[in-house]
Amino acid sequence: MRVTMVGTGYVGLVSGACFADFGHQVICVDKDVGKIDRLHQGIMPIFEPGLEDLVESNVKAGRLSFTTDLSEAVKDADTVFIAVGTPSRRGDGHADLSYVEQAAREIAEHMRGYTVVVNKSTVPVGTGDLVQSIMAEVNPTGDFSVVSNPEFLREGAAIGDFKRPDRVVVGTEDERARQVMRELYRPLFLNETPILFTDRRTSELIKYAANAFLAVKIAYINEMADLCEQVGANVQEVARGIGLDNRIGKKFLNAGPGYGGSCFPKDTLALMRTAQEAHAPVTIVEATVASNTNRKKRMASKIIEACGGDVSGKTIGILGLTFKPNTDDMRDSPSLDIVPALLAAGARIQAYDPEGMEEAKKELTGIEMVEGPYSVAENADALVILTEWDQFRALDFERLSRQMKQPVMVDLRNIYNPDDLRQNGFTYVSIGRK
Structure with missing residues (x-):
């Protein structure tokens, strides 16, 4: 054809x-x-x-x-x-x-x-x-x-x-x-x-309904992660426990800094507006949008807290800038909320992303782009994992510790075992885990 x-x-x-x-x-x-x-x-x-x-x-x-x-x-x-x-x-x-x-x-x-x-x-x-x-x-x-x-x-x-x-x-x-x-x-x-x-209208709604449902799952597990931190539970085990239920499923239950990208943010907003005009508000989706917006903003506070409550004059290394791995897409990435908030708090930022740095330069100013994860760690007071690229999953902890001013890691994607980092002398902070 x-x-x-x-x-x-x-x-x-x-x-x-x-x-x-x-x-x-x-x-x-x-x-x-x-x-x-x-x-x-x-x-x-x-x-x-x-x-x-x-x-x-x-x-x-x-x-x-x-x-x-x-x-x-x-x-x-x-x-x-x-x-x-x-x-x-x-x-x-x-x-x-x-x-x-x-x-x-x-x-x-x-x-x-x-x-x-x-x-x-x-x-x-x-x-x-x-x-x-x-x-x-x-x-x-x-x-x-x-x-x-x-x-x-x-x-x-x-x-x-x-x-x-x-x-x-x-x-x-x-x-x-x-x-x-x-x-x-x-x-x-x-x-x-x-x-x-x-029919055509049903097809159009299927797309929005699917993306909104997935966004709800992400916001839900992120709120469960907050609860886990307060009561001493482990959000990864909670996610596994509920994800094994076939009615729920295990996908989109990875706690993190909030969803971004080209679809979920704009599609949930568009569905909200359509529903409001049709006088059939989708209040669950509205709550999801508010929850996700607040979460991305709170992540900067989590990083500052891990650095002793003050990042003024400190160097923060950022690993990953795109909203997810295997893309160069920066649209509505959590980094666009987190990095400016850290800069406003007085931090110096050095960052690396395997594919997204050219796009990031268009969106983020006042930060230093470096080549490779170990350059990010050089003289850093804290290292923050924002995007779970594969090349960040097997870092040399001893090398990182030697390069950093302070061995502090904030893992917003839960890609490491807390005991492994702590045994190597790191102060380790993750999402929804002890």
């Missing part, structure tokens, strides 16, 4: 490359000339394990190409995916649909023949109706269907998630569109992937 992907951000580029790997002819379109030029040179705009090789192999095979010319990409396409950004709108938390609306207008202008227009962007309930009305207004005689097909890609594991998904959700009541989407995803039928066909 001939597939056009409008937008070469995280979702668009990964989805386009994977569809090409399924054997479809894919054109990825973006208005950013510099980004398209870099993609022609094999330079990825994001870090995602395996993506560079996947793009390269499909470009060489002639199945994947990049352009800034939307008209040429759209006119002969069987399916056109809208995969543009929907950031939180300033002031009210609603999803900003301006890029989606613009894409809909331009697609309607250039499509020829029957075209399935697929909304891959995360959008509020009713956006498919909006896209349909915009396209019908621009091209009253156009033959097209608008479909919802939300993505469920985890940063750092996106290619596997696309090729071996838990499910594929397709929102349409148009039988022609269903047949097109079945053919598009036919390679997944071989793996017996569940494909849920539903």
Whole structure:
């Protein structure tokens, strides 16, 4: 099939490359000339394990190409995916649909023949109706269907998630569109992937409901961690004890400094606003958002307390800046709350992240970026683990102790055994454990 992907951000580029790997002819379109030029040179705009090789192999095979010319990409396409950004709108938390609306207008202008227009962007309930009305207004005689097909890609594991998904959700009541989407995803039928066909509005809500539920789990276990600290329990064992219950499940029960990233923060806010306007408030989600916001702010106080209650003039080493490992994404990362708070308290910050330092430089000022975890520890009064990158999991404690002014470690991801650190002379502080 001939597939056009409008937008070469995280979702668009990964989805386009994977569809090409399924054997479809894919054109990825973006208005950013510099980004398209870099993609022609094999330079990825994001870090995602395996993506560079996947793009390269499909470009060489002639199945994947990049352009800034939307008209040429759209006119002969069987399916056109809208995969543009929907950031939180300033002031009210609603999803900003301006890029989606613009894409809909331009697609309607250039499509020829029957075209399935697929909304891959995360959008509020009713956006498919909006896209349909915009396209019908621009091209009253156009033959097209608008479909919802939300993505469920985890940063750092996106290619596997696309090729071996838990499910594929397709929102349409148009039988022609269903047949097109079945053919598009036919390679997944071989793996017996569940494909849920539903109406468009239900499909749109599934995406928000899923992300909000996962955010609730994270906020819940973080609050349990606070309780564990007060009563002398171990949150990791609590998480294991409840996670072995199949009704709960063990995933997303790792206590930490709070969730961040491109999805959970904006999607929970957008769901809240949609629910409030529908006069059906989602109070559990509202409490989750408040809990997570407060948690990220409290983490700086936890670090200051571990340093004796005062970090003025002290050097704090930060390991990890991105919101999670295996990505360079800094959006709503806990580090964006924690680091400025430490700077405001008078600390000097030296930091390292395996992939996120270039992005971090755009968001954080007044800190020193260094190369490697041991450079972070040099003359530090405390070492803080903010992101659980694999290379931070087997540090040489003796070497760290020799390099640091004070052997203090604040492990906000619980990647180490407390006894191991303490036996090596460290003051060790973690989340929800003794």
